Amino acid sequence: MLTRTRFETRFAPYQQRLFGFAVAMTGDRDRARDLLHDCVARAAAARVRPADEPAFRAWLFTIMRNLWIDQLRAEERRSRAAETLSDAMAPIPVSLESMVVETFAVRQAFELLSHDHREVLALVDISGFSYQEAADLLSVPRGTVMSRISRARQALAGLLADDGSNVVPLARKTGQA
Known part of the structure; x- marks a missing residue:
């Protein structure tokens, strides 16, 4: 019982960051919750856990990443068709503020x-990890x-360029023919 309480205490500060990482990898909050649950179960069941906090944090994120990779490989083996971006995105009401629309565009x-x-x-x-x-x-x-972070930021900036040619419009502009 003491071991479980100790694990929960050590895990708690990283839960939100792990969830954010899971959402970033999966693109789906429900799937991210499942991934986080699997990560917690795997980490809690481990017989040996890193003693120092930086190693413990990295260990948790590594478990989550490996679980995600395993899921992707399983999906490939089953030849499951990938969902399209339009299926994953819910319609967004036109009345939302521009900040919300920009968030969805990102x-x-x-x-x-x-x-x-x-x-x-x-x-x-x-997640705030150093390089x-x-x-x-x-x-x-x-x-x-x-180099990956540099190229990723450039690619993201290109997708968000003012011309909007690479990103599907999230809301219709009103007052235009």
Whole structure:
């Protein structure tokens, strides 16, 4: 019982960041909740856990990433067709404020990025990992993370360019023919 309480105490500060990472990888809050649950179950069942907090945090994120990769591989084996972006996006009312529309545009553009770009942005920009921590989690050199993050940010900026040619419109402009 003491072990479970200790795990819950150590896990609590990372729960929201792990959930954010899961949402960034899956693009779906329900699926992200399931992924987070699987991560907690796997981590809680582990016989050995890292003692220091930075290693514990990295260990949790590694478990989540590996679970996600396993899920993707299972989906490929079953030849499950990928959902289109339009199926995943719910219609957005025209009356929403522009800030909300921009937020959805960023999310939509994020989903159009490659898996590697989404993953590195999720670790560094969303979850707050340093380049070195992200490199350790991804098992790549720090320079690779730096170049991936640079290319990912450029790709995201290109998708969000003012011409809007790469992103599906989220709301119709009123007053135009």
